[in-house]
Amino acid sequence: MQIIALLKTFIYLIASSLFLPVLLILSCLFVWMLVYSGTFFRTWLERRRIKTLPDKLPEKIISGSYRNHLPLCVVRVVKILETLNGSDDQVLIVNLLRDTEHRMWKSLDMLKMMIRIGPGLGLIGTLIPMGTGLASLGQGDLSRLSQDLVVAFTTTVVGMALGLLAYFYFTVQRRWVEQDIKNMELAAELLAGRDQP
Known part of the structure; x- marks a missing residue:
């Protein structure tokens, strides 16, 4: 019986010691989410200014007047693609596209983690004071x-809010990344075809 009591005390000490780090991490993640919200809305405003002409985009890329029709990250890649000419540069073009695509998807990793971490920490922060x-x-x-119930339910609310915001931002930005990758691949094909006789 003493072993069971010892194990209960040990588990209780572990759970109690996790409460302060959970509150601290939730607070830091909430501040991070506020800062990220500003970044997200800045990007959203930049993309709203873009004049979308999907049917005329190939002409704009070939003529070089694509700056007002593509996001800044795609414009940078297209500028690099314009400097790479000929069949010798095909490997460089593919490598550039793959590296850029990898960086774009990697930029969404924190949001993917936040979708799970926020509610998980909120649940932990609920159960300990309960x-x-x-x-x-x-x-x-x-x-x-x-007092314990107030703390328990507020950590749940904060954790769920973090997860919901992260899911919203991830869904929108995933669509943006897919669209940007499509436009970069289109630009690469058009510019490579333009340079061939």
Whole structure:
């Protein structure tokens, strides 16, 4: 019986020691999400200014007047593609496209993690004070129970809000990345075809 009591105490100490780091990490992630929201809306405004002409985009790329019709990240790649000419540069073109595509997808990794981490931390931050709150209920301390319940439910709200925002931003940006990759591949094919006799 002493071993079971020792294990219970050990697990309780582990759970209690996790509570402060969970609150700290949730607070830091919330601040990060606020900063990221500003970055997201800046990118959204930049993309709103782009004049979309999907049917005339190949002509714009070939003529070199694509700057107002493509996002800045794609414009940079197209400028590099314009400097690479001939069949000797095919490997360089493919490598440039793959590296850029990899960087674009990698930029979404933090959002993908936040979709899972936010709600997970919120759940951990809920269950730890619920345990101490229920213990205080058994002792008749209702004020301690109410304090623990407030902390428990607010961590749930913060964790779920982080997950929902991250999912929204990830979904929108995934569509942007797919569109940008398509436009870069189109530019590479058009510019490579233009240089061949």
